[in-house]
Amino acid sequence: CGRILTAKDFPSVVSHRTKNGGPSVSVSGTKRAAESVSHEGGSPTGVSGSSQVVGWPPIRAYRMNSLVNQAKSQRADEGDSGIGEKDKPKDALKKKLNYNGNKISSTTTVNEKGHLGFVKVNMDGIPIGRKVDLNAHSCYQSLAQALEDMFLRSTNSVGAEKEQLTKASKLLDGSSEFVLTYEDKEGDWMLVGDVPWRMFVSSVRRLRIMRTSEANGLGIHKKSMANHSCFSFSVSESCYSFVAAPRFHDSNERQRSKPI
Amino acid sequence: MNYFPDEVVEHVFDFITSHKDRNSVSLVCKSWYKIERYSRQRVFIGNCYSITPQRLIARFPGLKSLTLKGKPHFADFNLVPHDWGGFVDPWIKALAKSRIGLEELRLKRMVVSDDSLELLSKSFPNFKSLVLVSCEGFTTDGVAAIAANCRFLRELDLQENEVEDHRGHWLSCFPESCTSLVSLNFACLKGEINLASLERLVARSPNLKSLRLNRVVPLDTLQKLLMRAPQLVDLGIGSYVDDPSSEVFSKLKAVIQLCNSIRSLSGFLEVAPCCMSAIYPICENLTFLNLSYAPGLQGNDLTKLVQHCRKLQRLWILDCIGDKGLGVVASTCKELQELRVFPSDPFDAGNAAVTEEGLVLISAGCPKLNSLLYFCHQMTNAALITVAKNCTNFIRFRLCILDPVKADPVTNQPLDEGFGAIVRSNKSLKRLSLSGLLTDQVFLYIGMYAKKLEMLSIAFAGDSNKGMLYVLNGCKKLRKLEIRDCPFGDVALLEDMGKYETMRSLWMSSCEVTLGACKTLAKKMPSLNVEIINESEQLEFSLDDRLLVDKMYLYRTLVGHRKDKPEYVLLL
Numbered sequence: 001c002g003r004i005l006t007a008k009d010f011p012s013v014v015s016h017r018t019k020n021g022g023p024s025v026s027v028s029g030t031k032r033a034a035e036s037v038s039h040e041g042g043s044p045t046g047v048s049g050s051s052q053v054v055g056w057p058p059i060r061a062y063r064m065n066s067l068v069n070q071a072k073s074q075r076a077d078e079g080d081s082g083i084g085e086k087d088k089p090k091d092a093l094k095k096k097l098n099y100n101g102n103k104i105s106s107t108t109t110v111n112e113k114g115h116l117g118f119v120k121v122n123m124d125g126i127p128i129g130r131k132v133d134l135n136a137h138s139c140y141q142s143l144a145q146a147l148e149d150m151f152l153r154s155t156n157s158v159g160a161e162k163e164q165l166t167k168a169s170k171l172l173d174g175s176s177e178f179v180l181t182y183e184d185k186e187g188d189w190m191l192v193g194d195v196p197w198r199m200f201v202s203s204v205r206r207l208r209i210m211r212t213s214e215a216n217g218l219g220i221h222k223k224s225m226a227n228h229s230c231f232s233f234s235v236s237e238s239c240y241s242f243v244a245a246p247r248f249h250d251s252n253e254r255q256r257s258k259p260i
Numbered sequence: 261m262n263y264f265p266d267e268v269v270e271h272v273f274d275f276i277t278s279h280k281d282r283n284s285v286s287l288v289c290k291s292w293y294k295i296e297r298y299s300r301q302r303v304f305i306g307n308c309y310s311i312t313p314q315r316l317i318a319r320f321p322g323l324k325s326l327t328l329k330g331k332p333h334f335a336d337f338n339l340v341p342h343d344w345g346g347f348v349d350p351w352i353k354a355l356a357k358s359r360i361g362l363e364e365l366r367l368k369r370m371v372v373s374d375d376s377l378e379l380l381s382k383s384f385p386n387f388k389s390l391v392l393v394s395c396e397g398f399t400t401d402g403v404a405a406i407a408a409n410c411r412f413l414r415e416l417d418l419q420e421n422e423v424e425d426h427r428g429h430w431l432s433c434f435p436e437s438c439t440s441l442v443s444l445n446f447a448c449l450k451g452e453i454n455l456a457s458l459e460r461l462v463a464r465s466p467n468l469k470s471l472r473l474n475r476v477v478p479l480d481t482l483q484k485l486l487m488r489a490p491q492l493v494d495l496g497i498g499s500y501v502d503d504p505s506s507e508v509f510s511k512l513k514a515v516i517q518l519c520n521s522i523r524s525l526s527g528f529l530e531v532a533p534c535c536m537s538a539i540y541p542i543c544e545n546l547t548f549l550n551l552s553y554a555p556g557l558q559g560n561d562l563t564k565l566v567q568h569c570r571k572l573q574r575l576w577i578l579d580c581i582g583d584k585g586l587g588v589v590a591s592t593c594k595e596l597q598e599l600r601v602f603p604s605d606p607f608d609a610g611n612a613a614v615t616e617e618g619l620v621l622i623s624a625g626c627p628k629l630n631s632l633l634y635f636c637h638q639m640t641n642a643a644l645i646t647v648a649k650n651c652t653n654f655i656r657f658r659l660c661i662l663d664p665v666k667a668d669p670v671t672n673q674p675l676d677e678g679f680g681a682i683v684r685s686n687k688s689l690k691r692l693s694l695s696g697l698l699t700d701q702v703f704l705y706i707g708m709y710a711k712k713l714e715m716l717s718i719a720f721a722g723d724s725n726k727g728m729l730y731v732l733n734g735c736k737k738l739r740k741l742e743i744r745d746c747p748f749g750d751v752a753l754l755e756d757m758g759k760y761e762t763m764r765s766l767w768m769s770s771c772e773v774t775l776g777a778c779k780t781l782a783k784k785m786p787s788l789n790v791e792i793i794n795e796s797e798q799l800e801f802s803l804d805d806r807l808l809v810d811k812m813y814l815y816r817t818l819v820g821h822r823k824d825k826p827e828y829v830l831l832l
Contacts, residue, residue, distance in 0.1 A: 055337035055744070056719070057606050057635060057662050058693075062394065062420040062448070064606070066553060128607050 068127050123151045123209035124178070134201050140193050144180060151209060181210045191215065266291075270299045279304045298322055305329070306764050308346060308370065309789065310817045313354035324363045325389075326351075330370035332767050332813055333717075334742055336394060339769060339811070341795060343826045346370045350824075356383035364389040364415075371395070377402030381409035388440075389415035396422040400449065404430035411435075414467075415443040425451030432457040441465040445472035447496050447527060447553075455481045463488045472496025475529035483512040490518045494548075496527035504534050513538040526550035526576075533561040543568035547595075550576040552602045563588045573628075574598040579613035579635060586618035590625025598631035603662065606635075616643030623650035631656040639696055640668045644678025654686040658693035664720040664745075667697040674698050680705035683713075693717040703727035707734020715740040728752035732759050742767040750777035757785050765815035776805030778812055782832035789821060790814045792830040 122129035130150050137143040180192040184203045192200065192207070273296060276282055286296040302325040305311060317323070330346020348370045355362055362384040372395045380387065387410045400423060406416060407430055431446075431453045441461070446453075453476060462468060462485050469492060471485065477498035486492070502509045522542045531554050543549075546569050551557060555578060557565075562577060563585040569575075572593040579601050581589070589596070599622060601614055616639045623629065623646065630653045639661050659679075667674055675696040683689060683706055690712055694702065698721035706713065707730035714737055722728070728748040731741070732755065741763065749772035760766055760781075775792065782790040793811040821831045 053664065053745075055334065055339045056664055057603065057660055058337045058717075058719070059602070059606060059635075060336045060394065060420060061338055062422060063552075063602065067555065067604070067606075128605075130607075 064127060068122075068129065119204060119206050121147060121150070121207040121209065124211045124214065126151065132207070134204065139197055140200075143192075147180065147207070147209065177212055178209050179212050179215045180207065181215060182207045266295050269295050273299055277302075301325060302364075303327070307815050307817075308348075308351070309822045310764075310815065310819070312819050313351045315819070317354060317358045317360055321360070323360050325366070326355075326362065326364070327366040327368075328370060329368045332742070332765060333369075333740070334744065334767055334769070335369055339744070340813075341793065341826075341828060344793070344829065345822065345824055345826070347824060348372050349376045352376045352380050352383070356380075360384075361386055363387055364391075366391040366393075367395055368393040369395065371397040372402070374398050374402035374405070378405040378409075381405045386412060388412055389417075391415065391417040391419070392421050393419045394421065399424040400426045400430045400451065403446075403449075404433040407431065407438075408433040408435065411438065412440050413438065414440050416441075417443055417445040417470075418448050419445065421448050423449055425449055427451040427453075429454050429457070431461065434461050436460075436464070439464045440467065442467045443470035443494075444468070445470065445496065447472040447474050447498070447529070449474045450476075452476050459484055459488065465489070466491075468492065470494035470524075472527060473498035475499055479512060479535070480508045483508060483515055486512070486515045486519055490515070491521055492519060493521050494524040494526075495519075495522050497525070497529075498527060499530040500528050500535055501530055501532040502535055504537075509535065509538065517541050520545065522546070524548035524550075526553070528554035528557065531556040533557055536561055536565055539565065540568045544570065546572055548572075548574040550574075552576040552578055552600065554578070555580075555604055559585050567592055569593060571595055574631075576600040576602070578602050578604040580604045581614070583614055583618035583621065586614060587621040587625075590621045593626060595628060596622075596626040597628050598656075599626075599629065600633040601635055602633075603635040606662065613637070616640050619643060620646050620650075623647040627651070628653065630654055633658045633660075635660045635662060637662055638666060638669050639675060639678065640670050641673060641675055641678035641681075642668075642670070644675065645681040648678075648681035648685040652685045652687075654682070654689050656691040657682055657686065657689060658691065658717070659695055660693065661695040664695055665697050674701070676701040676705065680709075683709040688712055691715040694721055695719060699723050700727040700730070703730040707731050710735055712737055714738060716742070718743045718746055720745045722746045722748060725749055725752035729755055732756055738762075739764045741765075743769070743771060745770040747772055749773055753777050754781060757781055760785065760788055760814060761816050763816065765813065767811075767813050768809075769811040773809050773812055774805060775807045775809055778809060778814075779805065779832050781814070786820075787816055787818075788814050789817050790832045791825070792832065793828060794830065795828055 118131045118133050120129050121132050132143070132146060132150070134143070137146065181189050182192050182200070182204045183189050183206050185205060187205075189208070195203075269292070273282070273285060276285060279302070282296060282300060286293045297319050299322060300320045301322055303316065303320055303323055304327045305316070306329050308328045308330050316326075328348065328351065330348070331340055331344060334340060335344070335346075346369060348367055352365075356379055362380075363386050365380065365387075366389075370392075372392060377398055380390070382405075390406055390410075390413075398421075403416075403418070403423070406413065413434075434441075434457075438461075442465075444461075444465075453474070455477065458477070459481065462471065468489050471489065471492055471494070473482070473485075473496055475498045477485075479500055479502045482497060482500070486495075502512075516538055519542060523545060525539070525542070525546055525548070528551060533556065536557070543565065549566075549569060549572055551562060551565075557578075557580075559580045559582045562581040566572075566575070566581075566585070566589050570592055573595050575589065575593065575596060575598070577600070581601070586601075589599075601618070604613065614634075614636045616636065619632075619634055619636070619639075620643050627650075629651050632654065633656070636659075639659065668678070675694075676699055679692075679694060679698070679702045683692070687709075689710055692706070692710065692713060692715070694717065700723045703722060703726070706716070710716075711734075713735045716731060716735070716738065718741075725748055727746070728743070729752050731738070732752070738759075742765075744767075746768075748768065753768070753773050754777055778790050778792060782788065791813045792809050793813065795810060825831055
């Protein structure tokens, strides 16, 4: 099965830390199934080799974790807590600032480097996030496809890859154990897919591929979920297996799997 | 020397401070051994399992300062499972029971509990200095105990530890009577602290020279702290965000001008680049600048800042400075001795932030360079050969190409020649980390030329046992060897078993070493502990000697098997 997950895996949601206090508490060897490997080293695609290997690049775990957390809080706009453990009180003065000195217009997405369109994406269980260019997509399907390519198809071994291809289902149609969520301008976390694409692009700050079991209580817009092709909750447990799950109506939204 | 009374000899020994030298002195004769052991105050133990606290206490009754290291280095990269070991508790318990007047404890990669910290704080009335680097297992409650109970505390230095933060006002636990602080570093703590307490603490610490804040300390507090402590030599800034037109910011600018003792600057855990100009006045005097935890600064912010730092000797920076930025460093920082370039985005090869070009520029511009840690996306033999021509003083050379088996992109060759040039021209090299595509050839060079090499880190390199053998045979001063994912096996491991007694430790993971070979080694060398870490579902280790071992860690020891090993470790 997958590795032992800790509160560290859900920095934006869970506000406590494990007693162990150690860095990522994964018990892993390098001969593990590719499935776990792809979630150890970080972003599983693209870079030939370096992103799929446990313990590589050789950066102290403290520094790695710090990079992730700092990137998150840099992403956040004025007034946001970012790290998730607490809300830092920020005074009105800081609200005027944003770190890249640009104004945030209402129709574009700007990240901290001032590059239009790129937003940070994190997936539960993967310490390092990726960036995706929203302006390169014109609809949800395209975005979801890109994210699935980034995070879910990745491994060294051909066998595991095939397995992932057959098992991995789209993030949007609810047959995955993960759902795609985003943080909007107000700092609320919403499920992706509810509002017209343009509106989404103009209000999204960052994305998170969240475990379905954690997605409880997320804000959703009034539309009925049952008929929507975009999401539903699955009942799978803590393993990283993308299993097809029955759909639920939004009245079952509260039903959830055991906390990890 | 034997004509002199012991006191005279002891007085002479007072001038011998390095651990190596004192160790040598103690071997000269019985009389010197005795004098040395009674007068020894500082002891360094590189592997906490090589000796027991009881034997330490027995030999050095005058012990005042102890440095201990626990887990193997690769534990930093999550290669060592949790609960492997490295517990400081038995040490503190034993020292507390004894008559040792401990004043200083420095720990690296150890597991420290709140209980241990509390016991420590209550057992040694003269305790002055606690330094924890890359440790874990404790919370701010333990830190609070230290603050509350160590009446003469001078140094509390927490570096890169994983600390569970209970936000329990640990800082407020320093009693009003505590005025002895010289160094306070809590940058790695994540939680809130009582800012007013911090201000009062700094105000009543006239000897404070080093202060490193965590990210929750805002700019206006920083300004107040600097007003109280303009004598600071080392400053770590937490949050550095404000509106440049604000009154607070003007006050900060003014007070920074008064802080002309600052030689070392770090932090900027949160930063607004537009505020950086206030720092320029102190840049002229800086000898150490660490911006490796400041991803909020972009390449040109970094470059602008560095241009003011003409006296810099050590620079830790993120790779977003870029090759061009490194060029600016090269032309500005002529006194540079140590450079560390960390990746700001370790898994995204999209923006090749620094390449071999930056390194070449640095080597050309900084003749005093002797220590390098460089994360980059690519490296060429030509560049390394140029660097080797320009720099012959390297003591530490650690190169990490983010793709672990990347060849020279220009010639498609392995990087053997490049690294070969480095070891050939840097005769004082003590520490080397390799990466990129490498064959047995590079190890031939290392064995031939790296005669002073003490620590070698290898990953995804080599073709055969010959590689490892070149190193074991050639590097006479080798102390630590750590290898992962290399095709080295039993033949290399067993060729010269006595060698390991001259070394501190050997780590091999994902190599081709079998259980049988490890058993043979353990049997023939009782002075070594051979540990097998096997985390896969196979719990029956003893079944098949042909089983390839996941991870093996062996180290010399005077005290046999350790008693605190976890289940997944097999001690042969």
